[in-house]
Amino acid sequence: MNFAITGVAGYIAPRHLKAIKETGHNLVAALDPHDSVGLLDSYFPDASFFVEFERFERHLDLLHRKSESERVHFLSICSPNFLHDSHIRLALRIGADAICEKPLVLNPWNLDALETVEKETGRKVYTVLQLRTHPSIIELKRKVDTAIKSQPDKKFDISLDYITSRGLWYDFSWKGSLEKSGGVATNIGIHFFDMLIWIFGHPIHSRLIENNRRAMQGELELRNAFVKWNLSINYDDLPESVKSAGKRTYRSIKIDGEELEFTEGFTDLHTVVYRDILDGKGYGIYDARPSIELAYKIRNGIEF
Missing domain, CATH: 3.40.50.720 (NAD(P)-binding Rossmann-like Domain)
Incomplete structure (x- = not known):
């Protein structure tokens, strides 16, 4: 083709x-x-x-x-x-x-x-919702689905930290423009919001704690989870251990206090996405809608 x-x-x-x-x-x-x-x-x-x-x-x-x-x-x-x-x-x-x-x-x-x-x-x-194709995320969804079958009202405690430091150039590019990129919650957070909704269910409540051009924090209740999330592009927000290792990105997801390991395995996910699409199994508008609606509300300070 x-x-x-x-x-x-x-x-x-x-x-x-x-x-x-x-x-x-x-x-x-x-x-x-x-x-x-x-x-x-x-x-x-x-x-x-x-x-x-x-x-x-x-x-x-x-x-x-x-x-x-x-x-x-x-x-x-x-x-x-x-x-x-x-x-x-x-x-x-x-x-x-x-x-x-x-x-x-x-x-x-x-x-x-x-x-x-x-x-x-x-x-x-x-x-392209490539996190849904990551082996660790697929396994997590399997475990959560199994737990929810026996406890439909179970609420997991989730903490999400994603800090991917960006230099001054970011503020002067289209990515630094709220109107063009959607801001931090949309530009770097949308795939995590999609992943959480896909696994733990649709949003019930959302509250914004911090909201500025380079960092956002909030609390989110999903059907089967309470989530505390933190997104930042500030280098100073990185843990000292990450800085001393010469790295500029930190991602952490803890589920009931247990760290989810998914630091590797990202490089070939787009190829997996393409194969699924070409096989007629790709994700479309219906699948993308919940995270887009959530990111829009967060961006505009709409709590619910």
């Missing part, structure tokens, strides 16, 4: 390029306003490259009007968060399915509109 990609010069794009290649498919077109895309030589050197969205869109439309073997079947979306909605719509309009990085969109009502376009076009929107 033929793939195209947006945001090919970005941080996450290499994982998508690797997944496309490892699943045996071809990239025919790529878009990014920045032209530092030499990595294409390592994956798909013959892919057409565009720095203007309009020319990229025209190219995909022309391919759509050619033969089945020439059209784009999937558009992989790695562009900044605020562009996801527009690029998903492009995919559906040219008769392609969309594979979009999280967050699928920033605002819940955008999901309603995308569902309508899905129905109109007969195409599908997939999202």
Whole structure:
């Protein structure tokens, strides 16, 4: 099958390029306003490259009007968060399915509109929820499901800390803009919120304790868990042991006081996601909605 990609010069794009290649498919077109895309030589050197969205869109439309073997079947979306909605719509309009990085969109009502376009076009929107494919997370969900079967009202005590330090550049990029990235809760927290909801059930109550541009804390009650969460991009928030080891990222999830080990095994998860999508088992709008709704409420200080 033929793939195209947006945001090919970005941080996450290499994982998508690797997944496309490892699943045996071809990239025919790529878009990014920045032209530092030499990595294409390592994956798909013959892919057409565009720095203007309009020319990229025209190219995909022309391919759509050619033969089945020439059209784009999937558009992989790695562009900044605020562009996801527009690029998903492009995919559906040219008769392609969309594979979009999280967050699928920033605002819940955008999901309603995308569902309508899905129905109109007969195409599908997939999202990348790679933590759901991590072996440690899958095993955790199995254990929790087993426990809940015998104790339906059981509440686990969860503490989540995710500190991934970012330099001053972050504040001046699109990621530092609340309107463009959705802020810390959305940009770095959405996949953890999705994972927790997937395992422990839908949100019941949410309270925000700290809310600033670079760090957020809160408390969350899920159907089967009480969660204390802490997200930060500040280097000073790292534990001293992490700093002394020369590392800049710290992630910790404790369940009833027991640490969940999932520091490894992240590098190939996008390939697993792609294989699932190509086998017709990928996650879509319905699956992404609960975490997007929660992140929106947290971002806007809506407690419930």
